[in-house]
Amino acid sequence: xxxxxxVTSGKGGVGKTxxxxxxxxxxxxxxxxxxxVDFDIGLRNLDLIMGCERRVVYDFVNVIQGDANINQAxxxxxxxxxxxxxxxxxxxxxxxxxxxxxEMILESLRETFDYVICDSPAGIERGAxxxxxxxxxxxIVTNPEVSSVRDSDRILGILASKSKRxxxxxxxxxxxxxxxxxxxxxxKDGDMLSVEDVQDLLDIPLLGAVPESEAVLMASNxxxxxxxxxxxxxxxxxxxxxxxxxxxxxxxxxxxxxxxxFFSRLFGS
Amino acid sequence: MRLLDxxxxxxxxxxxxxxxxxxxxxxxxxxxxxxxxxxxxxxREELLEVIKKYTKASNEDIKMSLEREGSYEILELNVTIxxxxxx
Numbered sequence: 314x315x316x317x318x319x320v321t322s323g324k325g326g327v328g329k330t331x332x333x334x335x336x337x338x339x340x341x342x343x344x345x346x347x348x349x350v351d352f353d354i355g356l357r358n359l360d361l362i363m364g365c366e367r368r369v370v371y372d373f374v375n376v377i378q379g380d381a382n383i384n385q386a387x388x389x390x391x392x393x394x395x396x397x398x399x400x401x402x403x404x405x406x407x408x409x410x411x412x413x414x415x416e417m418i419l420e421s422l423r424e425t426f427d428y429v430i431c432d433s434p435a436g437i438e439r440g441a442x443x444x445x446x447x448x449x450x451x452x453i454v455t456n457p458e459v460s461s462v463r464d465s466d467r468i469l470g471i472l473a474s475k476s477k478r479x480x481x482x483x484x485x486x487x488x489x490x491x492x493x494x495x496x497x498x499x500x501k502d503g504d505m506l507s508v509e510d511v512q513d514l515l516d517i518p519l520l521g522a523v524p525e526s527e528a529v530l531m532a533s534n535x536x537x538x539x540x541x542x543x544x545x546x547x548x549x550x551x552x553x554x555x556x557x558x559x560x561x562x563x564x565x566x567x568x569x570x571x572x573x574x575f576f577s578r579l580f581g582s
Numbered sequence: 583m584r585l586l587d588x589x590x591x592x593x594x595x596x597x598x599x600x601x602x603x604x605x606x607x608x609x610x611x612x613x614x615x616x617x618x619x620x621x622x623x624x625x626r627e628e629l630l631e632v633i634k635k636y637t638k639a640s641n642e643d644i645k646m647s648l649e650r651e652g653s654y655e656i657l658e659l660n661v662t663i664x665x666x667x668x669x
Contacts, residue, residue: 459601466609470616503596510602514609 315423318430319448321472323464325435327456328493331529331539332551333432334362336452338538339555341396345427348387350418351401352444353434354410360400363390364536374402377414383421392541397426407439415443437471446477450487452520452558456494457506462514465490469515488517491554495522497570508568521554523547524567618648629659637663 320333330351337349351359354374360366365388371381376399383399390396399418402409422429433444445451451472455465472486473479479486492511499505506514508522523529528545532538539548540555550567557563626646633639645660 459605462605463608463612466612470612474616500598503598506598506601506605510598514602514605 315426315429316449317419317423317447318428318450318452319433319445320430320452320454321433321441321445321468322454322461323435323437323441323468324456324461327454327461328523328529329435329454330358330362330432331533332452332454332491332493332523333359333430334538335540335548335551336555336558337363337396337398337428337430338390338393338540339552340428340430340559341390341393342540342552343555343559344395346395346425347428347430348397348399348422348426349430349432350399350422350444351432352410352440353432354401354405354407354440355403356434357401357403359398359432360388361536362533363398363538365390365398366536369400372400372402372405373418374405374409376418377409377411383418392537407434410439410443412443412446416447419447437467442471442475445472445486446475448472448476448486449478450489452489452491453515453517454491454493455511455515457492457496457500457508457511462506462511465515469517489520489558490515490517491520492522494525495567496525497568501570508565519565520557521550521565522567523550523554622648633661637661639663 318336320329320336322329330353333349337347340347349359349363351357351373353359357372360369368388371386373386375381376383376386387397387399390398399422419429419431431444431448434440445468453465453468455461469488472488476486478484490512492508495508496505500507508519512519524546526545526547528542528547529539532542532545532548535542539545540551542548546567553563553566629646630641630644633644639661643662643664645658647658649656649658
């Protein structure tokens with residue numbers, strides 16, 4: 314029986330899709346059969362971030378409406394055998410999502426996969442609602458910036474009151490904080506909220522801080538999840554976060570600013 | 583640029599603390615209202631009005647929360663009244 318994990322944030326552009334792709338790839342690397350589901354109906358992007366945009370034939374809404382079965386819509390990632398994506402529809406409206414349809418799809422994915430990652434759209438409307446409704450665990454992607462932190466808090470409120478687990482009085486969704494676009498230098502200078510600040514404010518356990526990194530843009534240019542795109546600080550931070558998600562106790566590597574020495578300036582890294 | 587930073591007025595540095603202070607207020611406020619009934623904000627405003635009518639307590643002196651315990655809801659109202667100024 315798979316775990317359903319929603320990657321959500323409220324605010325747009327904080328790194329949900331990057332995180333969904335990185336976690337999908339990270340879990341698959343650890344040997345888990347993983348599928349990443351794009352809930353951003355009408356604005357699909359997960360396919361592009363994962364480099365399989367030209368292989369999309371059927372999508373989420375096609376399966377809900379019975380035009381295709383789930384196996385026809387799933388796309389296997391090029392890089393890994395046990396990683397799949399279910400693309401969102403690009404043409405249909407988000408109203409095409411129905412509770413029964415979403416439940417039917419997630420239940421059938423639960424049977425064949427170990428992890429179902431739901432990549433939520435921004436906002437708190439229909440797509441975001443269905444992405445979180447059936448979740449067992451939630452990864453809250455937050456940037457160290459006022460509007461993102463406030464929106465994350467709002468999303469935590471919604472998870473606690475509107476999800477299936479809360480409505481049916483089951484054990485609450487397990488929440489994890491993932492801080493993205495973290496810049497330890499600016500934190501040191503006192504001009505960016507620190508990991509500790511954000512944790513104080515949101516009061517949920519930290520999976521990791523992903524440093525602001527050129528590697529993320531480069532990986533997206535190539536259509537490769539950042540954990541698979543060579544060695545990079547952001548890739549390593551995500552790999553660590555996935556290990557912590559799976560229960561490993563790892564020290565945090567990217568929280569503090571390290572002044573670069575003469576040689577590392579010369580030779581990089 | 584670095585050199586200029588050094589001379590920049592200290593008032594412009596340390597904006598993160600300001601961000602945290604503002605978020606603390608807004609998040610606490612949001613959480614207080616999270617699971618409360620729809621009439622709660624209105625009730626809160628009206629109670630504040632009444633308290634302020636008889637005392638010089640300001641908004642910061644009045645703390646109000648709604649706690650849930652089993653099937654009960656407990657409305658907790660905590661007012662710090664400045665001593666010298668009963669009207």
